[in-house]
Amino acid sequence: MKDSTKVTNSSKYTNSWLPVKQIMNGMIQLDNGYYVTGVKVHPRNIFIMDGQTQNNVIYNLRNFYNTIDYEFWLIIADRPVDINLYLAELQKLYNNTTNNEVRKLILQDINKANQFMSVEYNVVDTEYYLIFQEKKLEVLQKKLHNMISGLAGAGLQSTQTSNADLRIILDNLLNGGETINFGTVMS
Numbered sequence: 001m002k003d004s005t006k007v008t009n010s011s012k013y014t015n016s017w018l019p020v021k022q023i024m025n026g027m028i029q030l031d032n033g034y035y036v037t038g039v040k041v042h043p044r045n046i047f048i049m050d051g052q053t054q055n056n057v058i059y060n061l062r063n064f065y066n067t068i069d070y071e072f073w074l075i076i077a078d079r080p081v082d083i084n085l086y087l088a089e090l091q092k093l094y095n096n097t098t099n100n101e102v103r104k105l106i107l108q109d110i111n112k113a114n115q116f117m118s119v120e121y122n123v124v125d126t127e128y129y130l131i132f133q134e135k136k137l138e139v140l141q142k143k144l145h146n147m148i149s150g151l152a153g154a155g156l157q158s159t160q161t162s163n164a165d166l167r168i169i170l171d172n173l174l175n176g177g178e179t180i181n182f183g184t185v186m187s
Contacts, residue, residue, distance in 0.1 A: 018174075023167065026160045027140070030133075035140055038072070038131035039147045039158040040165050060154035067150060070143070072132040077172045078124035087113050129161060129169060 019031040028036040046054045087110065094106040116123050130147055134140040144160055151158040161169075 020170075023163050026162050026166070028166050028170075034133045034135050035137065036131060036133045036166075037140060037144065038129055038161050039144065039151065040161050041128040041130065041151060042157040042159075043126065043128060044156055057155050061156070064150040064154050067146070070132060072130050075129040075131055075169055075172075077127050077129065077168055079127055079168060081123045081125055083113055083117065083123075087117075127165070127168075129165065130158075131161070131169070 021029045021031050023029070026037055030036065044057075046057050049057070090106055090110050090113065094103060094110065097103050097106060132143060134143060148158050148160070
């Protein structure tokens, strides 16, 4: 017996079947009236801390997770690092320096940066998000505040997701982490 509730869409465009109405104010508004938002957790290397401090961070993070009484998603997304501005500054410094020893050191930095930009090294920033959905904006704001406060209690800094963050998350989910850039065709 076939399921009569199944909807088929023959469109070849993602935005035809994706239930996203709009992205604004750090939230994704869905067609069903829900809002998807969350917090971006700024990374912190606990492995450079002493053992007691590590244990405290882990204990406080566990307590924070146990206070969340609604469904959420922990998303880890890699964002490519663009160091072209850094390279341009190094090149400018190299051109303005007359001391040969300093020029040699700057050139070594330029070569190392170029090496990181090669295909062999996939240099990325890893970003961490806690995402949830909610229908009522006042409840959503309360959840955001509680998440930010709870993470601060665990020693982690966080902020509400921005529109750019949400686009990166969608891009990662839909394209398997590969960014697609379309350029202008010139004739």
